[in-house]
Amino acid sequence: MGTGSRSVIILEELTAVVLLTLMGAAAIGIARQRNLFGVVMLGGIYSFLMATVLVVLDAVDVAMTEAAVGAGISTVLLLGAIHLTGGTESKPIHRPWLPLFVVAVTGAMLVYGTLGLPAFSDPKAPIHQHVAPRYLTEGPEKTGVPNVVTAVLASYRSFDTLGETFVVFTAGIGVIALLRRRTPRRPREHDQEDRKS
Amino acid sequence: MSAVLDIVSIVLMTLGGVFCVIGAIGVLRMPGFYTRMHAASVIDTLGASLIILGLLLQSGFTLASAKLVILWLLIFFCSPTASHSLANAAYSRGVKPWEPDQGASSSSKN
């Protein structure tokens, strides 16, 4: 929020830090939780906190997506998946040291990668030099769409968005097909699987 | 005039924040599931209303204030529905209400 004074920036950074800490606590809770319903609930909380962080960082549209997908749809989908599988996570057979190592190394590399990026909301960053000013200044006149995000998504990158919509639509159909219950065909499918195996 | 409005809105919002904290303390402190729900409804009603009222005084008479009113209506219509369905689900799953002589345990199958 570049227009704000120094105190606003401090307030926002403090809030972001507190929220990120809470997200860390929620993530540890998720990792330690064996009851999958608890995991779904904590995951919803995580998404709400994440979306709030994104709003604090002024990424309103991403926050909207995070809230809709993370806290809304995926809670429902995960519950549907739990219904088909089971409510508790089984204990791992051996200690997950190797996955932990892989995850830690990947995370460290990602953090190292961010060191090379320009500072957050730096006006001289490359991303603010090329197309972004053009979209912002010429977008409304050229496309006739009052909202810049909508102009970019639906006009400049409309074919991209069309493809994305197809992907999401297909994924939705796939999920519904997988999670749908009380279909008369399901017992037969089980039989076939049994015969095959 | 605007200074008075500012002060009133700060007081309202801070009060709302205080009630949110009280509700959260209640959720943490109360024994048993149903008693915690009562504490959570303090957040939904008084805490949220006071904060939204404070923001309304800040926004004046604009589109934002209309949105805030809708937000308030949303909380008032939807929070009891959510609470009732939560209580109903817990009741139908056999979560027993906490009683003073029964001790601190209120857990049941989940």
Add this chain to the structure above:
Amino acid sequence: MMMYAAVIGALLVALCLLLTRALLGPTVFDRALAANAIGTLAMLLLAIFQFVGGRPEFVDLALVYGLLNVVGTIAVQKFFRYGDLGEPGVADEEHRL
């Protein structure tokens, strides 16, 4: 703009307390209750931050949030009530909710 600091701080404290309850449990309903309350608080926090940033017309984000919060809670409750997310018109008992 520092006038919002007090209420933001209070909301963050409340968030911490509710997250503790969500982590402690003990039943899944306690967690759901905490999640619902955190959703409400996040909604309020969003509304306030739109004002801090000086763009109060973006409060509709908080509105979307509130709607999602309710949808999520009702879905969770419906699941625990009937063990199923259900499809309208399939089971008649669902209309009682």
Add this chain to the structure above:
Amino acid sequence: MLRFHSISVVFSLFAFWLLLSGYFTPFLMTLGLLSSVAVVWFARRMDVVDQEGHPLHLGRGVMGYWPWLIVEIVKSAWTVSKLIVHPHLPISPTMLRVKMSQQSPVGQVVYANSITLTPGTISVAIEEDEILVHALTRAGADDLAGGDMDRRVTACEARS
């Protein structure tokens, strides 16, 4: 009747669209109106437009009930807050059954939701013409059993 309802739903949706978008140019407003009409058309094809989801007929009666309810909510929220910060947590949770005198389902929903909205009492289940209520304190339970809220909701149902 259903046709009238659909039209009123279109108008509420369009009002909501205007509120969220904040654009008042003719072209965009036409698009908004078209999308609200499309949504209601889809909803009618899916058979989800009904009287209950859009209770126009309750409008007038509710207006008189709300101020009383808000005062009641503030009072009981204050009581519950005092209980929470009290060092000994003097609560006496009780379950009780309350009679409903409302006739229509919408009236019963209004009553049950009012009970839930007031901190200190939560409607847990609805059985025939009774509501199972969980109250935080004995005093709150007695208050509710007095039936003041029930009478007011029934009155507001009758007035509409």
